Amino acid sequence: MEKATQPRAFYGSFFHTPEYGSFEYLERALIEVGEDGAIERVIAHDDPNQAAALAKVREAGTLYELGEGRFGLPGFVDIHIHSPQWPQAALALDEPLYRWLDERTFPLESKFADVDFAKKVYSDLVDQLLARGSTTAVYLGSAHLEATVALAEICAERGQRTLVGKTVMDDPKANPDYYRDASPEQAVRDTETLIREVEAIGRKSRAGAWPVITPRFIPSCTDEVLRGLGNLAESTGAYVQTHCNEGQWEHDVVLERFGKTDPYALRDFGLLREHSIMAHCPYLTEEEGEMFAELGVAVAHCPTANSYFSSAVAPVQRFRSQGIHVGLGTDISGGYSPSMYENIRQAVLVSRLLETGVNAQLPPEERGGLGEGTRLSLVESFWLATAGGAEALGLPLATFEPGRAFDLQVIDVKRPDSDLTGFGVFDEPIDRLARILYLSTPDNVRQVFSQGVLVCDKDAR
Structure with missing residues (x-):
């Protein structure tokens, strides 16, 4: 050669x-x-x-x-990665979500207050992703501004195209005392700073770097911070990312709090717009999907993580037929593998389960499958991991x-x-x-x- x-x-x-x-x-x-x-x-x-x-x-x-x-x-386009969760990839995935978060995730993410530790982890993560062909990555950082900016710098140095956001989680009722934003005002200020600093990194990066406004999800955020981040999205035009309709617990919490479902609450806070990336979305209704398509909102399909924590499969073919942009995400560490190859395979696999239903003790017509037109082909899944991710981000990538x-x-x-x-x-x-x-x-x-x-x-x- x-x-x-x-x-x-x-x-x-x-x-x-x-x-x-x-x-x-x-x-x-x-x-x-x-x-x-x-x-x-x-x-x-x-x-x-x-x-x-x-x-x-x-x-x-x-x-x-x-x-x-x-x-x-x-190169693959991975549109949903929790960068500080890399050290816990593959751990405790047989636990309930609340235990996984409280006993593993939050204690781990809090360690990223130590920027030297963050740089060590992030350098390895970026190298591991590049070694598996992921040239574009959309990251949720920890709740720490300095560590998240360091991640953007590492991506620029290594040559990986990145979209990155400091995770916002300010509600004292929903987050541990040792790991949360000090106040809604501070969270918004830190996000404003992140936008400036990542945009400066992007101007020097050959592949590019973009800031992302990143509320963790509605249950971890106060109304004040969600409103402030929505206003910031309106004034800056920056990308937005969060979790949406991921699981039954999240769905129920938001419905009880606002009397409306996750997508409508996010819309009303100004967080659903063009360049918004909503992770998971298996519970998204047809009506909500129509709203996504109208607003230009993208879905990050995370098939492996959904199998663990959503107890549901996102209906990707329905999303596509509605005109929703859909890309693929590893969702480290809700997904155990940093490989988009693994998630291409899993996207095909879970779509077949969605097609037929899974309880073989019931007659086929009672198993809950969605039927013909539901499954993904391997080529369609490959598209999600490449051109679909590029389409979701609105960037000219991932085809020759x-x-x-x-x-x-x-x-x-x-x-x-x-x-x-x-x-x-x-x-x-x-x-x-x-x-x-x-x-x-x-x-x-x-x-x-x-x-x-x-x-x-x-x-x-």
């Missing part, structure tokens, strides 16, 4: 999903990338201009060739098309302990893609490029 020090062109075979429900296999294609890291031109192998273009970049020493047995996928940021993960299907070749049997492009998405391990992901720059190279280790 030939590698240029500063590649401006990439030659090989690539998979992507420009449209929901279908994929495109770019076999022996040449992708030319500008100095800014955006794709300038894609030249197919049967284009008579490709030979001359290949010769030109080879001579210039700016060509990167994926090589035999290697395929290119877009001119004008899009060039984010690439190079997959080697011939690793000694993870051979994905299938021995030449069932070797159509869809078969190759399926083996990559279902069977890849982190070792199969050999190089990762973000905005045209090499940010992870396992072959060099």
